[in-house]
Amino acid sequence: MDAISGKFPPVTDGLPPERRRWALLAVFTALAMSALDTAIANVALPAIANDLHTTPADVIWVVNVYQIAMVATLLPVAALGEIVGHQRIYLWGLLLFTVASLGCACAWSLPSLLVARFLQGLGAAGVMSVNTALVRFIYPSRLHGRGFGNNALVVATAFTLGPTIASGILSVGSWPWLFAINIPFGVAAILIGLKTLPQTPRATHAFDYPGALLTSACLCLFIFGIGSAAHNTSLWLVIAVLIGTVVLGALLLRRQADHPAPMLPIDLFRRPVFALSVATAVCSFAVQGLAFVSLPFYFEDVLHRTQVETGFFMTPWSLVVGIMAPIAGRLSDRHPAGLLGGLGLVVLGVGMVLLAMLPAEPSVVDIVWRMAVCGCGFGFFQSPNMKAIMSSAPPARSGAASGLVATGRLIGQTTGAALAALCFGLAGHQGATYALAVGAGFAALGAVMSFLRLVATPRAK
Known part of the structure; x- marks a missing residue:
């Protein structure tokens, strides 16, 4: 909203094609960097612990402090974006992320690395909190499903390639290069974003x-x-x-x-489609958290596979998500998100059951096709659900909706990981089977809530 006239600037239905391509390059580059940084940090932990002379228990904070900074600030930063403009939050967040990456590369001790990682998490929150909102304004409404599908494709590709990229860099250099590589891409994305990102509506209320x-x-x-x-x-x-x-x-x-725009968006939760879509998202990411934490232990401790083999077994999930997400995104421009998302979660639940029922000595094919089924269901769900969340919120509340997309993902993944740990604590090595069964239950619950959206009455925007 303009501070002088007190009126919203005209909101065009997406950017012109040429400008849209450059704006998407900027947004998706930053998104890929944020997603990659989570994956590559996990791979680098042993090298960091050895180089900084610290213990595995302490070095895990390199991952944890990044996640904590993101969880704590996603919703507040998204709310700030509604006031100052999503593009400003994105650019400042990307600048902080890039500078903090330099700090990580130059860290001389674990405390200095943790400080830099915390700042990097704050920058990532700035990028991820408004990412979905910017995609909504960059694409015309008739192509929103395609836009959110491409968004999911970028995240899936980053997670799929992250361990490989990290291993490749570590094979020719030391761990600081994992963070230093962000700098040129961050600078390029900032320069492109300054020229191409759309101006978004601004609210007049003060930041709380x-x-x-x-x-x-x-x-x-x-x-x-x-x-x-x-x-x-x-x-x-x-x-x-x-x-x-x-x-x-x-x-x-x-x-x-x-409050006219509450930071915890209770006003949006009064919209049945929005509330069901967020709850469904939390369920789906809880399934992912349960699977991604329990399966590596199952592969290595029960099946006695190597770390390399485990990485290979985990790849089909993310790879198929990257294939299915754009397809589902395009379908969501023509078919209800409740139907597509529900079908996707049914397939995901079936995949989790199939993984839980693996034979005692499964072959590579036995594992890979089951992981591909899970990835197919998860990818088919993601894009339509993201579109449902964003389209059920008014344009002026895109920031809150976008922040909740990222927050719901983190809450779901964290809940799933915690439940997987609980299953191992209660059942030892058999905990992986129980975790997969719990994941199937979450998928079933999410599917029911997704199908309920078909009969939910949307509120006027």
Whole structure:
């Protein structure tokens, strides 16, 4: 919204084709960098621990601090984007991510690396919180499904190629190069984005700083509580953390009850299609978290496969997601997201059951085709569901919807990972089978909620 006239600037239905291609290059480059950084950091942990003379237990914080920074700030940064413009949040987030990447490459100790990784997580939150909103404004409405499908394709490709890229870089250089490689791509994306990204509507209300602190603290406590419960932490500590989460959540809801654009978007959750779509997304990513945490342990500890073989077995899931997501995205421009998403989750659930019923000594083919079934279902679900979330929110609330897309993904993955850890704690090596069965249950629940969208009454925008 213009500060002088008090009116929204005209919102065109997407960018012209030539400018659209350059804008997408900028947005998808940053998205790929953010997704790649999660994958490559996992591969680099042993090398980092050895070079910085630290323990495996301590070096895992290189991954954790990045995730915490993202979880804590996604919704507040998305809310800020509705006020100052999504393109500004994207550019400043990408700038911070690029500078922090230089800090990671120059880190001389674990504490210095952790500080740089925290800043990098803040920058990634800036990019990912508004990414989906920018895609909505870059593509014309008739091509939104295709746009969100391409968005999912970029993420899937980054996760698929991440370990291979990391291994290739480590074969010829040291771990700092994993972070230094972000710098030229980040600079190029910033320069392109400055020229091509669309101006988005701006709200006139002030940023709610106390609300932002409450939101960040509530989400961090929630994630910490889930993780603590799964790792046999003191019951009293878990109860205290979860009570603290509820108290902070209640204070946040009370503070923002009359806010025109609440940071935790309770106004959007009053829209049945939006609420069902977010809940379905959390279920789907919980399935992914359960599978991606439990299967490597199953492959290596039960089947006695090597790390290289495990990486090969995990690849079909992400690879097929990358194939199916654009196809499902195009179909969602013509068919209901509730139907496509529900069918995708049914296929995902079937795939999880098939993995849980693997024979005692499965062949490579036995594993690969089952993983491909899961990837097919997950990829067929993602794009239509993303479109449903964004299209069920009014354009002025695209930032909140976009932030919730990323937050829902992290909450689902974290919940799935924690449940997988709980299954291993209760059942030992057999925990992988139980985790896959729980994942099938989440897929079934998500499918039911997706199909309910076919009868839900959408609210007027």
